[in-house]
Amino acid sequence: MKRARPELNTGSMADISFLLLTFFLLTSSIDTDLGILRRLPPPPDPTQEQVDIKKRNIFTVLVNKNDELLVQGRPMDISMLRAAAKEFLANPYNRPDLPEKKMEIIPGLGEVETSKGVISLKNDRGTSYKMYIKVQNELTAAFNELRDELSMERFGVKFSQLSNQQYIDAIQKAIPMSISEAEPENVGGK
Amino acid sequence: MARFKKSEGRSTPGINTGSMSDIIFMFLFFFMVITTIRESSLIVRVKVPQATEVAKLERKSLVSFIYVGQPIDYKYGTESRIQLNNQFASVADIREFITREREARDEVDRPLLTTSLKVDEETRMGIVTDIKQELRQVGAFKINYSARKTLAKE
Numbered sequence: 001m002k003r004a005r006p007e008l009n010t011g012s013m014a015d016i017s018f019l020l021l022t023f024f025l026l027t028s029s030i031d032t033d034l035g036i037l038r039r040l041p042p043p044p045d046p047t048q049e050q051v052d053i054k055k056r057n058i059f060t061v062l063v064n065k066n067d068e069l070l071v072q073g074r075p076m077d078i079s080m081l082r083a084a085a086k087e088f089l090a091n092p093y094n095r096p097d098l099p100e101k102k103m104e105i106i107p108g109l110g111e112v113e114t115s116k117g118v119i120s121l122k123n124d125r126g127t128s129y130k131m132y133i134k135v136q137n138e139l140t141a142a143f144n145e146l147r148d149e150l151s152m153e154r155f156g157v158k159f160s161q162l163s164n165q166q167y168i169d170a171i172q173k174a175i176p177m178s179i180s181e182a183e184p185e186n187v188g189g190k
Numbered sequence: 191m192a193r194f195k196k197s198e199g200r201s202t203p204g205i206n207t208g209s210m211s212d213i214i215f216m217f218l219f220f221f222m223v224i225t226t227i228r229e230s231s232l233i234v235r236v237k238v239p240q241a242t243e244v245a246k247l248e249r250k251s252l253v254s255f256i257y258v259g260q261p262i263d264y265k266y267g268t269e270s271r272i273q274l275n276n277q278f279a280s281v282a283d284i285r286e287f288i289t290r291e292r293e294a295r296d297e298v299d300r301p302l303l304t305t306s307l308k309v310d311e312e313t314r315m316g317i318v319t320d321i322k323q324e325l326r327q328v329g330a331f332k333i334n335y336s337a338r339k340t341l342a343k344e
Contacts, residue, residue, distance in 0.1 A: 129318060
């Protein structure tokens with residue numbers, strides 16, 4: 001006689017998996033880490049002599065403790081910073097007070113004009129972090145827009161959409177992210 | 191004339207819940223894949239600022255975090271503090287922290303180690319500058335200012 005096999009009761013299986021699901025939902029976070037990537041310069045070398053950079057090649061951005069901007073010696077609103085930085089870096093009309101350019105041969109791009117301009121950013125100890133990130137963001141945006149334009153012109157796609165590593169390197173070399181942060185000085189206080 | 195037979199005493203068939211667990215398991219795996227386990231509980235309040243030009247951090251395992259913000263518990267005061275691992279720390283502790291983080295990684299990966307600064311937007315730059323100076327001294331040059339992505343400008 002064939003005996004009926006008892007069936008496994010799977011009714012509580014759903015409860016168990018629900019429990020696991022809730023546990024993982026509580027202990028984990030979805031947030032992917034996003035942020036502005038920067039490379040810090042190595043600590044200053046006292047034996048190294050100061051390199052003189054021509055005044056026209058420096059774009060100074062100062063942020064004071066009241067979160068106000070001083071760009072090239074003039075007060076400026078944050079909304080204008082991106083355009084100003086772009087104009088400085090590109091120097092489209094070859095103005096004598098904006099940075100010099102030099103012709104450079106870059107593999108993948110051929111001969112391109114690269115700017116000698118450097119953005120110098122200096123903040124106070126009392127500057128709020130929010131403002132600092134805003135300024136960093138605007139400066140990054142200026143570089144990214146210039147890279148996008150060059151990439152569009154040469155390869156027909158935006159820089160962020162480039163997949164060929166060689167092209168990415170070429171664009172990065174043509175428009176380097178030249179933001180330099182000054183050595184901190186104690187001014188203003190906390 | 192058609193006659194409909196009225197069912198008498200017939201019970202409704204039960205819903206088969208056998209596949210329910212499969213569906214929940216699918217959910218579970220989905221969440222396990224897209225999320226990351228929170229590495230440390232926060233004891234400082236961190237609301238990172240917004241930015242539009244953010245980039246994604248590659249290789250999560252090669253990132254060490256430094257949190258800066260006001261302590262959540264008011265008995266520690268309202269001044270911004272640094273949190274390393276699960277406790278308050280001072281700027282001087284960063285050196286040891288970075289050394290430990292390096293030793294925990296493979297030798298090949300050590301130069302790729304990134305430090306992510308999760309700093310509250312209300313923090314003053316003084317403490318951030320100190321951290322950056324310390325990181326430069328230790329040689330941890332790759333940093334990431336953690337930020338939330340916004341599409342439009344504020």
